[in-house]
Amino acid sequence: MSKPVIATTSLAGCFGCHMSFLDIDDRILELIELVEFNKSPIDDIKKFTKKCDIGLIEGGCCNSENVHVLKDFREHCKILVSVGECAIMGGLPAMRNGIPISECLAEAYLNGPTVSGNEEKILPNDPELPILTDKVYPCHEVVKIDYFLPGCPPKADLIWLTLVALVTEDELQLPYEVVKFD
Amino acid sequence: MSQFVKFTIDGTECMAARGQYIVDAAKENGIYIPTLCNYPGVKPKGGCRICTVRVNGRLMTACTTPVAEGMTIESEVHDIVELRKSIVELLFVEGNHFCPGCEKSGNCELQALAYRFRIMVPRFPFQFPLRRIDASHPKIIKDQNRCILCKRCIRAIRDEEGRSVFAYRRRSSRVEVVVDPKLGKQLTDELAQKSMDVCPVGSILVKEKGFITPIGSRKYDHEAIGSDIEHIRMTKI
């Protein structure tokens, strides 16, 4: 029987959730026995080469690229899991929600205390750049998400226990200490 | 008339002093009924509705209803648990609760209730309202993003003449709890700390110190809110 296939991505996140994932330490050897990885920064596969069983999403959607990748994951993965506060509620990037985009850009590129050199007062406008969304969206407000793992980052044990439960289809028993929002 | 009354909570026979509120009576019997706007020593308000129970078939707030002889109280039943959960979820989406960056995280009652109810994500859309942070007071910061309008500060923090240091401002969806500009001036260090402690969330913070308790030693890091009450019951049995 072929192994279940996992894909992972980081949208508007800081890669902390992926770091926490690696925090499962030597259990990663067990994981490799259990699953196969497809598109993921962990193995550096850039494009889906097949349908996957589980997609782990870190980060919310702050631009058009994030939305595109998230939809691509939904298309390719049977189960999608929001991993971490940013995927679940926007997290730190969502602190810009409520502030108009023009104000954010002006602060970052024109008027902020750390701005220097931008004499022509240019806001980044290369057509290659993704467009910022009006606010940062939790993933489940963009596509259907099946499971949610809170934490900033979610504890390695939470990610591990969830993956094992999904792969083995056993019921997930979570100790109190494993689910935290910080 | 006897001083004590007998009643049941989810089928468990209990006894308490006549006139005690259901939450307190339950506590004495080792049963935890979750609360949020309630605070020891402050007159109950029945505002947040987290403590809703079914008394003889009718929904009541356990913090404002006194026990009576023969009461049948339902608490940990599916529809009531769901109702409590949805209140917590609504509070999370109604404000801006970025727990990872909040000083109260780990000691916050709203968050602790979410942990206890195993809320992984609110079922309602996030509102991301635009709220202000008032850092103009010399001793405290008032962060409106996290205020759940429970009125605990208004009811508990008073000056020597019994006047509330905190007050409601504006109405309806624009209502907010602010420090009274005049009375706030006299806020002592002690009272500033007390107001931070009284606030169930991270809306009142004492300035110039923060994140004092390390992760792992905070109030709700290892034990669920209410487990101290349930523990009494365990040791009694």
Ligand code: SF4
């Ligand atoms: S007040 Fe509580 S729920 Fe709100 S951000 Fe702070 S820790 Fe989280």
Ligand code: SF4
């Ligand atoms: S500041 Fe805190 S105690 Fe006062 S109403 Fe808001 S949440 Fe309640």
